[in-house]
Amino acid sequence: MLKTSFKGTIVVVEGVTDRRLYGKFFDDDGVEVVIAHSKDNVRSAVNEVYNSRGCREIIGIIDADLDYVFNKKRNPPVFLTDTRDNETLMLKSTALEDVLYEYGDKDAVGRFTDAYGSIRDAILDSCFPLGLLMYVSDKEGLGLCFRDLDYELFIDKRTLRCDIRRMIDEVKNNTCAPTKDAKSIRMSLERELREERDPWSVCRGHDAMSIMAIGLRNIFGAYNSRYMRECELSGAFRLAYDKEDMVKTKLYRDTDVWCSERKMRLWSFT
Numbered sequence: 001m002l003k004t005s006f007k008g009t010i011v012v013v014e015g016v017t018d019r020r021l022y023g024k025f026f027d028d029d030g031v032e033v034v035i036a037h038s039k040d041n042v043r044s045a046v047n048e049v050y051n052s053r054g055c056r057e058i059i060g061i062i063d064a065d066l067d068y069v070f071n072k073k074r075n076p077p078v079f080l081t082d083t084r085d086n087e088t089l090m091l092k093s094t095a096l097e098d099v100l101y102e103y104g105d106k107d108a109v110g111r112f113t114d115a116y117g118s119i120r121d122a123i124l125d126s127c128f129p130l131g132l133l134m135y136v137s138d139k140e141g142l143g144l145c146f147r148d149l150d151y152e153l154f155i156d157k158r159t160l161r162c163d164i165r166r167m168i169d170e171v172k173n174n175t176c177a178p179t180k181d182a183k184s185i186r187m188s189l190e191r192e193l194r195e196e197r198d199p200w201s202v203c204r205g206h207d208a209m210s211i212m213a214i215g216l217r218n219i220f221g222a223y224n225s226r227y228m229r230e231c232e233l234s235g236a237f238r239l240a241y242d243k244e245d246m247v248k249t250k251l252y253r254d255t256d257v258w259c260s261e262r263k264m265r266l267w268s269f270t
Contacts (some may be wrong), residue, residue: 149171
């Protein structure tokens, strides 16, 4: 129905935070963003409009989730984030330094990095086992629940290191009728941890933001981050993420080429 009154490019995204991030870079007059409320809805809506109804002025942008780990391919006009999701896309960018400049305490940041390495690497190391456990759950059909986890039960408030045993216990306790005991889950996870995997394809942005918020509240944050929550931190990253960060991504390059070849308007700075 939108195409009857709008002649530009329709971009279908998963949720409101995707619109907030990508929308600030789109051509205001030539692009309309539609929220589909799930990854499957984006794929099915774009497929229906593009293939069944013959409307070519449409693309979809979805989180990669674990697609790279499972070697799943997605074809245009549906495009994947470079990393697992848009929050890790931002974490990988210079937005992290801007957020730390605003919310971090310079001396505390220095002490932490001297002791444990870069904050970016510390966050990745911390959320990697949890992201990989999600892969194990999907791969083995364990049905583990990763919503509403209490990260402070398994993330060290001094080092940000993840206690894997406590993490598994928290996930297991958060799951209704888990199909495996904690020892069996740990053995499966430890097998996967021995494999070489790209942390940017494994680590989930929600976990990364929650863990960084713990760091800001307890280790390297300034006074204005004392009560920082994951949702507020994600918003700060979206504000800090700029066009110089966006143009470095494969997502930008692929969508820009696709739309340019078809004379479709998309990015405001193309």
